[in-house]
Amino acid sequence: MDTCIQKIREIAFQLLDKKEVEKVIGFSNGTIPMATSPITIASKQDTEKLVFNSTCGLNLANYIRQQKGKIAVIAKGCDSRNIVTHIIENQVKRDQVYIIGVPCNGMINKSKIKSLFEDEIQKFEEDGDSLIIESSSKKEKLKKNDYLRENCRLCQHRNPVIYDVLAGDLVKEQIIDVPYPDVEKIAALEADARWIHFQDLTKNCIRCYACRNACPLCYCPTCFVDESGPQWVGKGQDKTDINTFHFLRAFHCAGRCTDCGACAEACPMDINVRDFTRKLNKDTFDMFGWEAGLDLTKRPPLDAYSPDDPNDFIK
């Protein structure tokens, strides 16, 4: 991806130099291994700070709302789909964002890599398809493809679906025969076992709402969990309140989620909150043939009425 970093920096430099955009939103190097941090660059001298690698797992579409003037943003496949969703939902205007598309080979699963080590990782390097990781006690060379996040392994839209310029050559899209193995695995369980699965999934949740806040879809001025008049959900650690939050958060993403994985990436407790959203993604695909963020001209299925709606409540 080294060439792509150079290309990103060049494009950003040109855009700022010609004053075509006010700023460029991208990733910068983090202060600890396997970390990158969203950054906004307003001066062309700072474009050297931009990086792109397989730790850029957050979704930058989350940062483009309510910006003044025209901005440029670096977009992976999933980011670009969320930009499309933003445009459809009137959160940004198409001519307000300059999209620097980055074809993506997938982001790494940081917690899976961390779990290989007893102690803290002190060094992380990416070299083509391999990852070199060191802690104070050992050094590992891993194949990146073995340590991709689950959503990246199952991703069928690695190339940006919308862009003004590309910072790299388009990659070959994966063809996935069974796109929702995780959902099917849960669905195969008995009802009580499914219940236990989700109870266990969320038991360490601290309600920091990082999943919600990292999600580009969650832009409501007041989230239902924060609303106090009337209050919808208790604010404590009662497991029913926690589950209500996760369940309804997911539901609010139905037909809009691109499975970018930012929610799970942001979770400090490593909860795979995608277990909730993925079910809805599968349902909207099965029922409506819909995948979010692919088409600027179509409203998401739960936002549109169609006489041939497959739901059984309209009879």
Place this chain on the structure above:
Amino acid sequence: MGNLLEHMGIERDRIHFSWISSAEATKFVDVVKEISNKVRALGPNKKLVKDYN
């Protein structure tokens, strides 16, 4: 929504969606009867109930 609840292990028959016009009184009555029968058959709900303590 029903699907997701069911996926989470909540019985499908505990939640019901219907489109009933304010003029369709008999339909409303029928639907409510149907739901209460279904829920009665399931017995008390133990999931997604607050502990409160």
Place this chain on the structure above:
Amino acid sequence: MKFITIDKKNWAKGIEKSRETYRLFGPVKDKNGVFIRTLEKDMLPDMTINDSIMSVKSVLFPQTEKILFTTLDEAKEDHHIMKRVEFDSSPRAVVGIRPYDAKAIELVKMNFDTDDYRDPYWCDAYEATTFVGVGINKPGPFDFSTSAGTGPFSESGLDVLMADLDNAYLAKILTGKGEAFMKSCGFEKNTDEKESQALFDILRKEAEKNISSHIDTGKLKGKTVLELHEAPFWDDIAFACINCGTCTFVCPTCWCFDIQDETKQKSAGRFRNWDTCMSPLFTKHATGHNPRDSKTQRVRQRFMHKLKYFPDKYDKGIMCVGCGRCVKSCPVNIDIREVCKIMNSYEKNN
């Protein structure tokens, strides 16, 4: 000072024995990492890991705690009159606490135990608790405790500090509470004071040498609140922040809380829950006005509180013990060490 050696073969038995007197808490591995939990029967504290995801603060200050209750049933004589929830004052012990977490409890105590008011929930729990710490022989790369007023073998806030000597623990008894706990375990094998202290000193120096991460707070005191508050760097620091509050929840020194009432049928309870200055709701007035409406203001509040307001108010150093939890857990990698560097080196006229 008294020192005790504990053969690791006797460890499990001793811990078991202490349960006759104490409710035990300690680090426990779970699927998502290490947490401080109640140690149920036959569970032993994990003494090997350097760090738990969440700090020990929850033992004294649970994320959700019912503080008052009453009945709303007007047929009852004492309806609508709130009462304190019965408090379990039986002794508890946290075993395997890291020294910086104990220091954090000392800092938090300044908030909950003041000349004017005493928070009975926190203080009663504090008084019931014995803190049995274990020194960190090999601090991790994000541990900057030595420059945050504590360290891998810091004793402050602890009742016992233990050192892991491969097949034995060497325990330094720091308080009467600590002595009582060790006694309840049946650990009473005294060792030579001078030798033991020398060993502790060696371990401490060795561990401190291993600490690679540092912050510099020396110049913060000389700057005025407004100078730092109005400094131009906050927007850049805050840009990446998603206002999730993870940093405040994992922080051993963050104590802010919310009070919420809940009702079920005719009973009402008043709960307190951890809150976070990262949430817009934290300061939002009922009128809709919000003094810290923007993300930048909230991020600034967190760092100003830790690195300026708190030190100015108490003159007891910064409100950070250098555990590095927020550095590791922040989804967008906002690093307090960097922020501290920016604040500390800021000169208004530059």
Place this chain on the structure above:
Amino acid sequence: MENPYLPYPVRIDNIEIATEDKSLKTFKFVFLNPEDEKKFSYQAGQFAELSIPGVGEIPIGIASSPVEKGFVKFTVFRTGVVTSHLHNMKIGDIMGIRGPLGNWYPWDKLENKNVVIIGGGFAFTTLRSSIIYMLDPANRKKFKNIDVVYGARSPGMLLYREELYEWEKRDDINMHITVDGTNDPTWKYHKGFVPQIVEQNAPKADENTYAIICGPPIMIKFTQPALVALGYKEHQIIMSLENRMKCGIGMCGRCNIGKELVCKDGPVFTLEQLNKTPKEY
């Protein structure tokens, strides 16, 4: 020290509608346990948490005065969940009061001084408490001239109207009552915004004159320059702040302005103090 989170049980003894739009009501509470009244000994300027079990708590300035015995009074604007609930409660209902909380107007410092009280809208509650306190025969001689500028949108929106008109008649207090506007031909007081009335009517500052301001942010914003023009120095301008609060005892952490906590170190600050802190209120 007792549990500072535990409210004293009180009974609602009386409820009065305070303004013509019914958005404000004055609640008179009586302590269920008479000895609690002694514990709840307060100074003018302090506030308390009104505590409704199962609903929540709200910090409200104490409108009754330390010289009024046997009850406490609060005037509450209906805005959020708790205040709405409170507005629907009835005489005889049981609830709780936690306090007194916060600091008070610096009565020691104000002795032998001229005091100018400036209030706007419904932020007149602790000012009422203060005026009653100062006018008490036992206290009146401790203070020199007392001026009061109080304004509301219309005559019907003035709080404690009866008392205002009584004070107007007295010669030991100079009242400057004003409304933003009115069609009432019998209105015999000022018309105009508070800052303007202050500029025209408040006494010029000398070192023995202090101003206490309480009102909506916009009024405070424009009254400050008016006072500065009259020669008031930063330390002579005393203000009472509001911030979102929960605990009221300086522990829950949300109401800070810099290192000061509005609930415990305030709510009363001088402008001199405020100018050294971030404007996060």
